[in-house]
Amino acid sequence: MNITDLFFPSGISVTRAKKDANKLKKAQNITLTEALNLVAQEHMSSPELTWDQAIEHLKYRDVFDDDNQDDDEQDEAEVSVEFSHIPSKQDFEEFLAVVEQDINSESFVSITPENDVYIESDGNGGKMWPSPLVVSESNAELICDMLNQMSLFDFELGLLDTEFEELIGSESYDLWQDSNYPQYDSYNSEKFEENEGDDQLYDSHFELKRRIEFAIQNL
Known part of the structure; x- marks a missing residue:
């Protein structure tokens, strides 16, 4: 899974978010990690989230978006990863x-x-x-x-x-x-x-x- 293909719920791509973080780092004179966290929090609407957490959840959402294709597509596509039980x-x-x-x-x-x-x-x-x-x-x-x-x-x-x-x-x-x-x-x-x-x-x-x-x- 290429994280550059992922999008935040706000619609912004991970690639664009990284560029925004670099700009924010320079503008506010903070570390890149701090800037990435701030960008992730903004586009995930979660004030406690870190960048790494956001990426993991975007991966999760992407996997399950793929799993929720229509029945015909599911018949044709073999799911390679089957997670353990996940609460609905x-x-x-x-x-x-x-x-x-x-x-x-x-x-x-x-x-x-x-x-x-x-x-x-x-x-x-x-x-x-x-x-x-x-x-x-x-x-x-x-x-x-x-x-x-x-x-x-x-x-x-x-x-x-x-x-x-x-x-x-x-x-x-x-x-x-x-x-x-x-x-x-x-x-x-x-x-x-x-x-x-x-x-x-x-x-x-x-x-x-x-x-x-x-x-x-x-x-």
């Missing part, structure tokens, strides 16, 4: 509704993913995963499962155009488990007691909703 837009919207009500619970748990190195990193969407994840006990298993599905898909996107692409959908789950991508386990939780002035609960729910909304926008 309806799944995400129902999940978001659960999360929006979750903060009203009276009993919460705090879950620290096993992969904080990834979550604290600057690349690959790391800052868009809640850590710690503070959710109600009753919804903990569901929320962990959905986030793990999203994490697995992000990991599989990272395998595109690599020597491991042929493993997507067959062996990628095992690779993901051994990776540093975020993995949440509801059994790895501790009772969370909210203290006065403690914003962890609200920060976690904000990050969680932002992550789901980001996924919905890019379906």
Whole structure:
């Protein structure tokens, strides 16, 4: 997949966006990375997005645009990449509704993913995963499962155009488990007691909703 063939939702091509980033770098005296991030945020309408995250999601959208050809074209075209299960837009919207009500619970748990190195990193969407994840006990298993599905898909996107692409959908789950991508386990939780002035609960729910909304926008 050639990223120069990709287009942002705004209609601008990746090639043009790169040129705009170079101009912005000179105009604002910032690094190219900062300029690329700003351009990606503008054309993806997401203030937290990085350039690398945007490109991965454009690749994802491009793959699924190809998969959604009419039936005749699908019969003729052999799909070379089959991702593991991906929640539908309806799944995400129902999940978001659960999360929006979750903060009203009276009993919460705090879950620290096993992969904080990834979550604290600057690349690959790391800052868009809640850590710690503070959710109600009753919804903990569901929320962990959905986030793990999203994490697995992000990991599989990272395998595109690599020597491991042929493993997507067959062996990628095992690779993901051994990776540093975020993995949440509801059994790895501790009772969370909210203290006065403690914003962890609200920060976690904000990050969680932002992550789901980001996924919905890019379906």
